[in-house]
Amino acid sequence: MFPAVDVCQVHKHFGSLHALDGVDLRIDQGEFFGLLGPNGAGKTTLINLLAGLALPDGGRMSIMGRDVVKQYRASRRLLGVVPQELVFDPFFSVRETLCLQSGYFGLRSNDAWIDELLHHLDLADKADTNMRRLSGGMKRRVLVAQALVHKPPVIVLDEPTAGVDVELRQTMWRFIQQLNRDGHTVLLTTHYLEEAEALCNRIAMLKRGKIVALDSTQNLLSSIAGCRVKLRLAAALPDALLPLVVEQKEGDYILELPSYEAVEPMLAELRLAGVAVQQMNLEQPDLADVFLRVVGKGES
Amino acid sequence: MLSFYTLFYKEVLRVWKVSFQTVLAPVLTALLYLLIFSHVLEQHVEVYPGVRYTAFLIPGLVMMSILQNAFANSSSSLIQSKITGNIVFVLLAPIAYWEFFAAYVLASVARGLVVGAGVYLATLWFAQPPLQFPLWIVLFAVLGSALLGSLGVVAGIWAEKFDQLAGFQNFIIMPLTFLSGVFYSIHSLPPFWQGLSRFNPFFYMIDGFRYGFFGVSDISPWFSLAVVGSCLVVLAGFTLALLRSGYKLRL
Ligand SMILES: Nc1ncnc2c1ncn2[C@@H]1O[C@H](COP(=O)(O)OP(=O)(O)OP(=O)(O)O)[C@@H](O)[C@H]1O
Ligand SMILES: [Mg+2]
Numbered sequence: 001m002f003p004a005v006d007v008c009q010v011h012k013h014f015g016s017l018h019a020l021d022g023v024d025l026r027i028d029q030g031e032f033f034g035l036l037g038p039n040g041a042g043k044t045t046l047i048n049l050l051a052g053l054a055l056p057d058g059g060r061m062s063i064m065g066r067d068v069v070k071q072y073r074a075s076r077r078l079l080g081v082v083p084q085e086l087v088f089d090p091f092f093s094v095r096e097t098l099c100l101q102s103g104y105f106g107l108r109s110n111d112a113w114i115d116e117l118l119h120h121l122d123l124a125d126k127a128d129t130n131m132r133r134l135s136g137g138m139k140r141r142v143l144v145a146q147a148l149v150h151k152p153p154v155i156v157l158d159e160p161t162a163g164v165d166v167e168l169r170q171t172m173w174r175f176i177q178q179l180n181r182d183g184h185t186v187l188l189t190t191h192y193l194e195e196a197e198a199l200c201n202r203i204a205m206l207k208r209g210k211i212v213a214l215d216s217t218q219n220l221l222s223s224i225a226g227c228r229v230k231l232r233l234a235a236a237l238p239d240a241l242l243p244l245v246v247e248q249k250e251g252d253y254i255l256e257l258p259s260y261e262a263v264e265p266m267l268a269e270l271r272l273a274g275v276a277v278q279q280m281n282l283e284q285p286d287l288a289d290v291f292l293r294v295v296g297k298g299e300s
Numbered sequence: 301m302l303s304f305y306t307l308f309y310k311e312v313l314r315v316w317k318v319s320f321q322t323v324l325a326p327v328l329t330a331l332l333y334l335l336i337f338s339h340v341l342e343q344h345v346e347v348y349p350g351v352r353y354t355a356f357l358i359p360g361l362v363m364m365s366i367l368q369n370a371f372a373n374s375s376s377s378l379i380q381s382k383i384t385g386n387i388v389f390v391l392l393a394p395i396a397y398w399e400f401f402a403a404y405v406l407a408s409v410a411r412g413l414v415v416g417a418g419v420y421l422a423t424l425w426f427a428q429p430p431l432q433f434p435l436w437i438v439l440f441a442v443l444g445s446a447l448l449g450s451l452g453v454v455a456g457i458w459a460e461k462f463d464q465l466a467g468f469q470n471f472i473i474m475p476l477t478f479l480s481g482v483f484y485s486i487h488s489l490p491p492f493w494q495g496l497s498r499f500n501p502f503f504y505m506i507d508g509f510r511y512g513f514f515g516v517s518d519i520s521p522w523f524s525l526a527v528v529g530s531c532l533v534v535l536a537g538f539t540l541a542l543l544r545s546g547y548k549l550r551l
Binding site: 051052073076079083088089092101103105106108 | 301302303305306307309310313314317318381384385386388389390391392393394395396546550551
């Protein structure tokens with residue numbers, strides 16, 4: 001079985017900028033894969049190369065075994081891309097847009113599937129509205145529908161939920177997850193890390209054109225051992241605990257503990273000092289912690 | 301094949317939706333030219349013996365409208381798609397570069413022919429040039445609009461801003477049109493300009509087209525056909541190579 005996406009030593013330069021610096025990536029069929037990274041890391045550039053919107057300076061890429069440069073027509077039929085930019089054709093209505101896109105992919109009568117897409121993306125009542133008269137979030141959902149008109153086995157979503165309201169985000173993800181369960185491979189980029197954590201089975205992190213982390217979501221999360229404790233105290237924190245503090249705001253201390261076993265000694269220390277605990281929260285590390293650790297805070 | 305057809309259909313639909321600007325406006329422009337030039341020159345100029353100046357002018361104006369609109373169609377559609385970004389929908393699809401070429405060029409031909417027919421019908425009211433060889437008329441109209449449609453594809457891909465496209469139009473298309481004998485026969489020019497006109501492909505397109513009406517021309521229509529045909533083959537080859545390389549479309 002071919003991998004859904006195979007990227008091998010891909011390089012891309014923009015003038016003196018090395019936007020992609022030897023990227024290797026292999027996504028198996030049926031995965032829900034997250035591609036994360038700070039602004040300018042190269043996520044969109046990588047997606048553009050996969051889609052043939054840009055040409056690589058070196059390396060090979062294929063979609064389900066079809067080379068994206070040499071077998072561009074076959075590979076594009078297997079790929080559906082939701083571009084990051086909010087683009088639309090102001091001459092047409094939502095339905096016309098989707099019918100034209102179907103035609104570009106060689107599909108003559110696609111109305112049943114188009115209706116289903118409109119329904120799932122909550123666009124049914126806007127079907128005959130001109131694209132210009134849609135709100136930003138609606139335009140984004142039309143982009144998602146456009147990417148899916150030809151039922152591509154590999155779906156690439158470049159920040160599909162930017163500007164989409166909470167409720168529709170949920171509906172949209174339910175739909176995409178359903179597609180994933182039906183066997184479609186999904187490649188997602190997003191800056192909402194909770195989204196990636198909840199949806200993706202595997203995650204790659206990109207920084208300055210290089211993959212700096214690549215593992216299952218579970219492994220990435222457990223790579224940060226221990227936990228964080230948020231404390232509100234009746235008095236000042238004992239000196240012995242000060243080294244554990246990572247943040248202090250408005251009388252709350254946030255401590256990072258190496259493991260859950262460290263919780264008991266910490267409480268003992270407080271008891272010894274006679275400091276009463278008014279409030280305590282234990283927080284699991286989340287993807288944001290992993291992200292900041294791997295990609296680095298501040299610098300990008 | 302359906303990809304090509306859909307892209308062609310989209311281009312035609314786009315023209316149709318704004319037909320006021322894309323068809324009606326150019327017809328009106330051509331009528332203004334006709335009114336002014338025929339009013340000023342009717343009494344003074346006789347280009348072909350026994351042919352009124354207005355009748356002489358009409359085929360030239362029709363061809364000029366065909367050529368300008370064919371160019372405008374592909375070039376403005378492409379630059380609009382590039383600037384608004386919606387060209388990605390076409391670039392993401394499994395459309396071969398030659399299908400892309402054929403769709404844009406044929407849509408340009410369609411727009412050119414519709415505008416040309418509109419100008420012709422509107423001018424009939426002023427004068428009725430004969431229709432000696434309709435086949436030559438159609439042949440030159442199709443080849444000329446294909447040539448300009450192809451040039452429009454090149455310009456639309458090359459230009460990054462509307463003013464660059466306007467420059468292309470003002471510094472290349474307009475001078476070549478006006479110096480091609482739309483308003484006069486090149487035999488009325490001084491020898492230097494006559495010689496220069498021979499290097500202008502637009503001259504052959506207009507002259508050949510006019511031959512279809514009057515059965516008279518400055519130069520053999522067969523020769524004009526050869527020149528226009530060769531220009532089309534060379535330009536189409538160049539445009540296809542450009543599209544194939546992804547120049548300015550696929551970064
Ligand atoms: N067409 C281009 N010309 C020049 N530089 C470019 C071009 N496209 C992208 N870049 C540069 O390449 C780098 C990677 O950009 P890219 O759009 O891939 O980032 P990204 O990871 O998608 O970021 P974001 O999260 O902001 O979308 C950036 O430094 C960007 O400035
Ligand atoms: Mg991006």
